[in-house]
Every structure is written in C-alpha cells, then in structure tokens.
Amino acid sequence: MKDPAKKMNPETQKYLKAAGILCAIGAVSALLITGINVLTSPLIAAQKAGKQLAAYQAIYSNVKAVSDPVAVTGSTYVKQYWTAFSDEGKTAELGKIYDAIGSNGHVSGMEIMVGVSGNVDAPVYGKISIITNGTTGGSYSTNFLSYVSAYNSDPNSTALANVKCGATQAATVTKAMVDEAVGLYQSGGQAGTSIDTILKSIFDDKALSRTESQDVSGTYLSKYWIAYSDEHTVDELGYVYKLKGSATDSDGTTTAGLTAYVAFSGFDTAVNYGKLYVDVNSFATSASFDSYVSAYNATPSAITLAATPNADGKEAGTLLKAMVDEAEKAYVASRFAVKAKSDQIFASFKAAGDSILPSGAKLVKEAWTAYSDESKATELGYVFLARAYLEAEAEYNSVETSVTLLMGVSGAVANPTYGKIYVVAESVGTPQGFDMTAGVYVTNYNANPSSTTLESVSCGSTYTAGLMRDMVKEARSLYGTLKGGN
Amino acid sequence: MDQLKRSQHHDSFVTGIIKENPLFVAVLGTCPALAITTSFEAAFGMGLLFTFVLVCSNVLISALRKLIPEEVETPAYIVVIATFVTVVKMLCQAYIPNLYTSLGVFLSLLVVNCIVLGRAEAFASKNGVFDSFLDGLGNGIGYTLALVVISLFREIIGTGKLTFGNIFTFLQRDGRAVSLSVFKGEGWDYSIPLFAQPAGGFIVFGLIMAVLAAIHNSKKDKEAAAKRAAAFAAAQKAAEEKAAMPAASKTEGGAR
Numbered sequence: 001m002k003d004p005a006k007k008m009n010p011e012t013q014k015y016l017k018a019a020g021i022l023c024a025i026g027a028v029s030a031l032l033i034t035g036i037n038v039l040t041s042p043l044i045a046a047q048k049a050g051k052q053l054a055a056y057q058a059i060y061s062n063v064k065a066v067s068d069p070v071a072v073t074g075s076t077y078v079k080q081y082w083t084a085f086s087d088e089g090k091t092a093e094l095g096k097i098y099d100a101i102g103s104n105g106h107v108s109g110m111e112i113m114v115g116v117s118g119n120v121d122a123p124v125y126g127k128i129s130i131i132t133n134g135t136t137g138g139s140y141s142t143n144f145l146s147y148v149s150a151y152n153s154d155p156n157s158t159a160l161a162n163v164k165c166g167a168t169q170a171a172t173v174t175k176a177m178v179d180e181a182v183g184l185y186q187s188g189g190q191a192g193t194s195i196d197t198i199l200k201s202i203f204d205d206k207a208l209s210r211t212e213s214q215d216v217s218g219t220y221l222s223k224y225w226i227a228y229s230d231e232h233t234v235d236e237l238g239y240v241y242k243l244k245g246s247a248t249d250s251d252g253t254t255t256a257g258l259t260a261y262v263a264f265s266g267f268d269t270a271v272n273y274g275k276l277y278v279d280v281n282s283f284a285t286s287a288s289f290d291s292y293v294s295a296y297n298a299t300p301s302a303i304t305l306a307a308t309p310n311a312d313g314k315e316a317g318t319l320l321k322a323m324v325d326e327a328e329k330a331y332v333a334s335r336f337a338v339k340a341k342s343d344q345i346f347a348s349f350k351a352a353g354d355s356i357l358p359s360g361a362k363l364v365k366e367a368w369t370a371y372s373d374e375s376k377a378t379e380l381g382y383v384f385l386a387r388a389y390l391e392a393e394a395e396y397n398s399v400e401t402s403v404t405l406l407m408g409v410s411g412a413v414a415n416p417t418y419g420k421i422y423v424v425a426e427s428v429g430t431p432q433g434f435d436m437t438a439g440v441y442v443t444n445y446n447a448n449p450s451s452t453t454l455e456s457v458s459c460g461s462t463y464t465a466g467l468m469r470d471m472v473k474e475a476r477s478l479y480g481t482l483k484g485g486n
Numbered sequence: 487m488d489q490l491k492r493s494q495h496h497d498s499f500v501t502g503i504i505k506e507n508p509l510f511v512a513v514l515g516t517c518p519a520l521a522i523t524t525s526f527e528a529a530f531g532m533g534l535l536f537t538f539v540l541v542c543s544n545v546l547i548s549a550l551r552k553l554i555p556e557e558v559e560t561p562a563y564i565v566v567i568a569t570f571v572t573v574v575k576m577l578c579q580a581y582i583p584n585l586y587t588s589l590g591v592f593l594s595l596l597v598v599n600c601i602v603l604g605r606a607e608a609f610a611s612k613n614g615v616f617d618s619f620l621d622g623l624g625n626g627i628g629y630t631l632a633l634v635v636i637s638l639f640r641e642i643i644g645t646g647k648l649t650f651g652n653i654f655t656f657l658q659r660d661g662r663a664v665s666l667s668v669f670k671g672e673g674w675d676y677s678i679p680l681f682a683q684p685a686g687g688f689i690v691f692g693l694i695m696a697v698l699a700a701i702h703n704s705k706k707d708k709e710a711a712a713k714r715a716a717a718f719a720a721a722q723k724a725a726e727e728k729a730a731m732p733a734a735s736k737t738e739g740g741a742r
Contacts, residue, residue: 018555029569040580137590138521
C-alpha cells in the first residue's frame with residue numbers, strides 16, 4: 001500500500017496545512033466564545049428581565065402585576081403586549097404595555113416598551129422605556145436618550161413627533177413603534193389588515209381603486225373609503241366604514257375590542273347593506289358570533305344584522321350591530337351631504353327627491369329632483385351627479401383627469417334650461433391647476449349657462465372642459481326621460 | 487546583550503504611547519475616537535477594552551507567528567481579533583452593561599479596527615511574545631490616552647460638566663452619578679453643545695492635532711537651530727584655527 005501523503009503535490013500539502021491551521025484557530029475561537037457565552041448569558045438574561053420589570057414600573061409607577069404576554073402577529077414592530085394592573089389580583093387595569101423592536105438603516109435592534117391607556121377613541125400616550133438602545137452609540141445614543149426623556153416628561157403625540165433631536169433615525173423608528181402600539185390599542189390589540197385587502201374581500205375582488213380615507217365622526221366610526229370597480233375611481237361600488245369599539249366580554253370583567261369594516265351602496269331610500277369584514281376580535285372565541293357574521297355576509301341586510309347571537313357571542317354581536325347601525329346612518333348622511341350641495345345649482349333649493357340612476361346613463365351616476373320647499377311640492381328641476389375619467393393623451397392631454405360634477409337641468413322637456421355646474425371633486429393634473437383653467441370655464445358657464453358658454457371649452461384644459469360639456473349634454477338628454485317618467 | 491534587550495523592550499512599550507501614538511500620530515482608529523468621546527467614562531472604557539483586545543491578539547498572534555502560514559495570515563489574524571472582540575463584547579454586556587450600551591456598534595467594530603490589525607501584521611507577526619505584549623500595551627495606553635484627552639474637552643465644553651457614575655456605577659454616590667460642574671451650574675450655562683455633537687469631535691480632534699503639530703514643528707525647529715548653531719560654532723572654530731595656522735608657521739619658520 002502506497003503512502004498517499006508521498007504522492008500529494010507539495011502545493012496541495014501547503015494549502016491543506018494552511019486550511020487545517022485556520023480551521024484549528026477557528027475551532028479554538030468557537031470553543032472560547034461558547035465558554036464565555038455560557039458564563040455570561042444567564043447574567044445578560046437576568047439583566048434583561050430586570051430591565052423589563054423596571055420598564056413596567058417606569059411606564060406605570062403603580063403597576064403591581066401584568067397579564068401573560070399576548071403575541072401580536074402581522075405588525076411591523078410590536079411583538080407582544082401585556083395588560084398592566086395596579087393590584088395583585090389583576091382587577092384594576094392601568095393600561096397596556098407594548099413591546100416593540102425596530103431597525104432601519106442607522107438603527108439596529110431598537111427595543112422599547114411603551115404604555116397606552118384610556119379610551120380607545122382617545123388613547124393616552126404612556127411613557128417609553130428603552131430595553132435595547134439600538135443607536136450606533138456615542139452622541140446618537142446620548143441624543144436619543146434626551147429625546148425619550150423629553151417625551152417621557154410629558155408623553156403626547158407632539159413630543160413624539162419632535163424627532164429632529166440629533167438622533168433622527170432612532171427617534172423616527174421609535175415614533176413608528178409608538179404609533180403602531182397606539183393603533184393596536186385602538187384596534188383591540190392585534191394588527192389590522194390592509195384596507196385594499198379588506199376592500200377586495202368585501203367586494204369579491206371587484207374593488208380596483210378607492211379614495212383616500214375620509215374622516216367621519218361617531219362613537220364607533222373614524223374613517224371611510226369609497227371603492228370603485230374601475231381603476232379610475234369612476235364606477236362606484238360603495239362606501240366602506242371602519243368600525244372600532246369595545247365592550248365587556250362574557251366574563252363580565254375583561255374589556256374586549258372589535259375592529260370591523262362594513263360596506264354600503266345604493267341611494268338614500270334604498271340603501272344596500274354590504275358585506276362585513278371582521279379584522280380584529282379580542283372577544284372570547286365564539287362559534288355563534290362567527291355564524292352570525294357568516295349569515296349576515298351571505299345575505300347582507302338589516303334583517304340578518306338584527307339576528308344577533310343570544311348566548312355566547314352576544315356581547316360581540318351586539319357591539320357589531322350597534323357599529324353597523326351607526327355606519328348606516330353615516331352613509332345616508334354622506335349621501336345627503338352631496339345632495340345638499342344642490343343649493344349651489346338652485347339657490348332656492350330646500351329638499352331633494354329620491355335618488356335614481358337614469359337608464360342609458362354613462363357619465364351620469366345619480367339624479368334627483370330639487371324642490372324649493374320642504375314639503376317637496378314645488379319642483380325646481382333635476383340635479384344630476386356625473387363622474388368621469390379622461391385618459392391621458394400624449395400630444396394634447398398629457399395628464400389624467402377625473403371630475404365629479406353636479407348639474408342642474410330644468411324647464412320644458414323639448415328645450416331644457418341649462419342649469420349651473422358645481423364641481424364636487426376634481427383631479428386635473430395641468431401645471432396651472434384646475435382653478436386657472438377648467439375652473440375658469442365653469443365660472444364663465446355659470447355666469448350665463450347656455451349652449452354658447454357650454455361649447456367654449458378652450459380654457460387651457462380643453463379636454464377637461466370638453467368632458468364637463470359632455471356631462472351636461474348627457475344630463476340634458478336624460479332630463480326628458482326622467483321628466484317623462486315623472 | 488541584556489542592555490540591548492532591555493532597550494528593545496522599552497522601545498516596544500514607549501513608542502506607541504507618545505512618539506507613535508496610534509491616534510494623534512498615525513491617525514488610525516479615528517471613527518470610534520470621534521463617535522464615543524462624548525463622555526469621559528465611555529472613552530476610558532473603550533480604551534480599556536481596546537487595550538485588552540490589542541494585548542491579547544498581539545500576544546496570541548506572536549505566539550502563533552511561526553505556525554500560521556503566510557497565505558492565511560490575514561484571515562487568521564482576523565479570526566483571532568474577532569474572537570477577542572466577541573469575548574470582550576459578551577463580558578462587557580454582562581458586567582458593564584451601561585458601557586456596552588454607550589459604545590454600541592463601535593465595540594463590535596473593533597474587529598476591523600486598523601490599529602489592532604496593523605499591530606498584528608506590523609509587529610506581533612515579526613516579534614517575540616513579550617515585545618508584542620509590550621507593544622500592545624503601549625499602543626493601547628496611547629490610544630486610551632488620546633481618547634481620554636478628546637473626551638475631556640468634549641464632555642466639559644459640550645455639557646459644561648464632567649460626570650462619573652453613568653457607566654461605571656461603582657462611582658455613584660447615593661445611587662446617583664457624580665458631576666463636577668465646570669461650565670454649567672445653577673442659573674448659568676456656558677457649555678457649547680456643539681462639542682457633544684459629531685462636529686465637535688472633529689473640531690477637538692483637529693485642534694489637538696494642530697497643537698501637537700505645532701509642538702512637533704517647534705521641537706524640530708529647535709533641533710534644526712541647535713544643529714545650525716553647532717555647525718556654525720564648528721565652522722567658526724575651524725576658521726579660527728585656520729587663521730591661527732600661518733602665524734604659528736611663521737614662528738616656527740623663524741625659529742628654524
């Protein structure tokens with residue numbers, strides 16, 4: 001048998017030796033580090049536990065006990081939260097403590113705890129306790145500590161937003177963590193689903209575009225969106241309201257939260273209930289509540305909504321019904337708010353008739369009769385709501401246009417009187433803006449509504465003005481149908 | 487022979503402290519020097535940890551210098567340095583957590599500190615264990631001194647006071663850090679916060695470098711002046727001797 005070492009190339013031997021020595025150094029290093037880790041890890045863990053306890057006390061000075069941690073999924077920063085109590089028996093709740101970890105380009109593994117308490121609609125910002133200072137050290141660390149100290153002296157959103165402190169990146173990620181914790185507190189503890197996902201679920205994947213969130217006030221309401229079946233916010237699917245509320249759970253002590261979304265469509269006298277999307281539910285799990293939601297979603301209506309669960313799930317079901325009822329009222333009010341703008345068309349407007357969608361309408365989405373008296377005895381004419389989108393055309397119209405108008409038409413069917421235009425919403429991307437171009441067209445037309453002013457579309461936004469002209473023309477053509485049907 | 491060895495040991499130790507100070511003379515390791523010198527305690531702590539890493543890595547690399555093949559010198563040195571940095575980091579986190587927090591990422595960055603790797607390649611890999619130990623200790627002390635000097639200026643001018651006990655908690659009195667007010671007191675504040683910011687670090691570093699350069703240049707000028715004076719004196723003496731020569735020759739000639 002030949003000795004393989006004798007046959008080996010000297011170069012190979014050299015590199016094998018080098019590799020062997022390097023591996024040996026690495027192995028010894030690994031052993032040393034493992035040994036030190038065994039020695040230090042209990043101390044580091046104990047320190048962290050001590051910091052955590054100190055953190056609870058720094059946030060709520062009178063904390064006596066905390067609940068078991070509740071893991072949060074789907075959130076960016078917050079990993080878990082506890083409920084803090086001022087008594088050992090865990091009956092007197094002080095608020096929540098959120099544990100969040102965040103990083104960005106300049107900050108690594110920043111871990112904080114922050115308290116949030118009070119009413120979910122007006123949460124009280126609590127103190128921040130730093131578990132791991134993730135700044136790069138030096139003055140960044142010092143400046144970040146000053147930022148947290150300033151915030152802790154009077155915790156509020158303004159102090160939180162004052163991130164330009166000499167450690168802007170660290171403060172910014174901390175603000176994001178606190179904001180998320182507050183959002184979670186408001187939504188009952190769990191991270192919410194994105195609104196686009198919710199809209200797709202509610203409208204069976206038909207929602208292709210939406211408005212930005214609009215503010216709406218109420219006990220359970222804060223925001224709503226309008227969803228559309230096209231990509232240009234023209235063909236409306238309905239309004240979707242975010243519902244948030246809390247109530248005492250079936251055990252009689254725990255406060256549980258519910259975050260849900262509900263859709264409405266249709267006109268004032270024929271409001272269509274849309275589907276529900278329950279996003280966050282911290283009530284005790286209940287099959288009957290889930291069945292209630294499923295039954296409602298199968299045939300959304302006021303009747304299925306009223307069929308709240310009787311036994312388990314009663315608390316969540318009752319809360320959900322109250323929230324949807326409030327949303328329905330808000331929806332009708334929103335619709336009426338648009339109708340109320342009829343006074344911009346007919347100065348003596350006092351009341352509006354029921355909304356209808358005229359057959360054959362393309363640009364017109366809704367129409368109603370305007371009256372000069374509350375008893376709806378004296379008709380002023382018709383108000384049409386039209387909404388349209390104009391695609392960008394490279395040479396002449398390089399910007400997209402979206403316009404929503406109210407227009408009045410009155411008088412004889414054979415020769416209807418041109419009524420005024422009121423711009424409800426517009427998105428005209430000309431550099432000069434709407435007011436300097438299409439707005440001038442509207443002003444000129446409203447000064448003397450006639451076929452001449454209607455056709456004078458050369459205003460700097462000819463395409464947009466042309467679109468509005470087409471809306472008015474369609475309204476006039478539909479007027480006869482409506483009037484004839486009356 | 488013993489005298490020569492003693493002189494070599496002395497040089498190994500002393501050179502890194504002042505004559506070839508890694509920060510002020512070699513201008514190495516400036517990044518942590520500017521970042522962590524906002525407080526005296528942090529700078530001193532960084533200096534101690536740095537010295538520990540430098541001494542240990544120098545000693546081990548020197549001990550293994552004949553064993554490590556040339557091809558894998560740098561990777562082997564980095565493994566050794568990284569090991570000691572990791573050890574220091576874990577010990578610091580466990581026993582001096584405030585220092586660990588204060589130094590932040592700059593403690594981990596010692597792995598790529600050019601002074602540590604530089605001394606390993608330039609000295610430890612070519613010299614004996616004891617000399618490498620002294621070299622590491624000397625350079626460590628030199629770097630610590632430099633950090634401490636910068637931090638003293640920055641903390642005192644930047645915050646108006648010198649605080650002890652924030653990092654080394656055993657220095658606290660009644661559970662509180664102790665502050666010596668210099669430019670800041672109750673109702674008065676002459677501190678310049680800029681010096682606690684990164685820009686302040688550059689300013690202090692630049693000023694100290696300028697002062698050291700001025701001292702160095704002044705010393706060089708003095709040495710040059712002394713050399714010129716010595717050369718002038720020698721030339722004068724030679725001229726005097728030359729002038730005295732003919733007279734002596736005449737006398738000698740006359741005598742003949």
